[in-house]
Amino acid sequence: MTIPTQSDNSEKRQKTTGGIIVATGWSSGENEPHPLLKMGSITAVKRIVLTFQQVGISPIVIVIGYEAEKIEHDLADYGVIFLLDEKYETSQMFDSAKIGLSYLLNKCDQIIFNPVSILMFTPETIKKMMECGKKLLSPSYHGKTGHPLLISSELIPEILKYNGNTGMRDAIKNIGVERQWIDIDDEGILHDADDIDRSNQLLKKHNQLILHPFVRISIEKEFMFFNSKTKLLLILIEDTHSVRSACKHIALSYSKAWNMLNELEHELGYTVVERKHGGKNGGKTYLTKEGTEFLKKYQQFEQNVRKYAKDEFVRLF
Structure with missing residues (x-):
């Protein structure tokens, strides 16, 4: 049909x-x-x-x-x-x-x-x-x-x-x-x-x-501590409950991932991921309530900025 x-x-x-x-x-x-x-x-x-x-x-x-x-x-x-x-x-x-x-x-x-x-x-x-x-x-x-x-x-x-x-x-x-x-x-x-x-x-x-605006969005203080790569890392941690598994899906080294998470928590001033160790199945990692809320706000911010950029691109070009 x-x-x-x-x-x-x-x-x-x-x-x-x-x-x-x-x-x-x-x-x-x-x-x-x-x-x-x-x-x-x-x-x-x-x-x-x-x-x-x-x-x-x-x-x-x-x-x-x-x-x-x-x-x-x-x-x-x-x-x-x-x-x-x-x-x-x-x-x-x-x-x-x-x-x-x-x-x-x-x-x-x-x-x-x-x-x-x-x-x-x-x-x-x-x-x-x-x-x-x-x-x-x-x-x-x-x-x-x-x-x-x-x-x-x-x-x-x-x-x-x-x-x-x-x-x-x-x-x-x-x-x-x-x-x-x-x-x-x-x-x-x-x-x-x-x-x-x-x-x-x-x-x-x-x-x-495929001509389009390509907008890179990051959050900074003295230096950048959160961007789309960090966002994807948090999304995958929430999905897999494992930093190591998350890294495999975004071509990121395990040590680099933890450096990114530690820097993020230092700059925000609160815990973003919760580490649970032990157990017969090994430890797991979860986003904290504050981490989940921060991720949602960033995603909304990113969506709003990209929509504005796209609308302005269409209007001007």
Whole structure:
């Protein structure tokens, strides 16, 4: 079924949308482009991240494998979460997708899923998909299905149960929910990085469409003690109850993380994380009530500043 692009936006704006990019750089039996392939002056994976960020997708999860450290370095300042597919050499794309889906379960209302090979779709395409309010949605260009795929979070448990070897296509058929299509005037949903000639033709247009203000927000006294990296660290500590696990997801050393936390607590004058030691399962770390409140205020401040910056950018440029 193909659906119209218009919708009741008042309801749709309330939905939170997470993103998954499978960027393992290696796929058994598939000719998948490498995430670090340059398209223009930036990598394929960074181009998709920028497109996602343009429409407010958060959190953005990158499933990595081959040359994981290089990908982490490439995206170190972009506020994304890294999940390692340790079996990337033998995994199919759907196996990697399930890692991302498992992580985002109960963290957002809907998910935009995309392989790193498809990278020239526009922010407007994603925006229209996000606002449709459908449970399972693919974009279509002149009758041809493309990427990315929108999945309602309520469907994730059933998708994760699928153990077949035919990938996402059969997994979504198996859940008993009809996939719908939205007609999009965006041929970027079809072309992968292997199609060099066509990708180069689309590049100039895509660069113009991802033009955006990039605002770095920090809190300082004599020096900076809180920024988006620290914010992500606190979010992941609250999620994993482990500083060490949080570090793995944002390419941060364990010692550096504790230095950041200690500096934060020193400057704020109160405890932000509570350490609980011992027990047969080892110690855990939690955000204190004050730490949770500070994080919420920063996130609201960050959201307000970025909205103002975006509105002014549109007005002036």
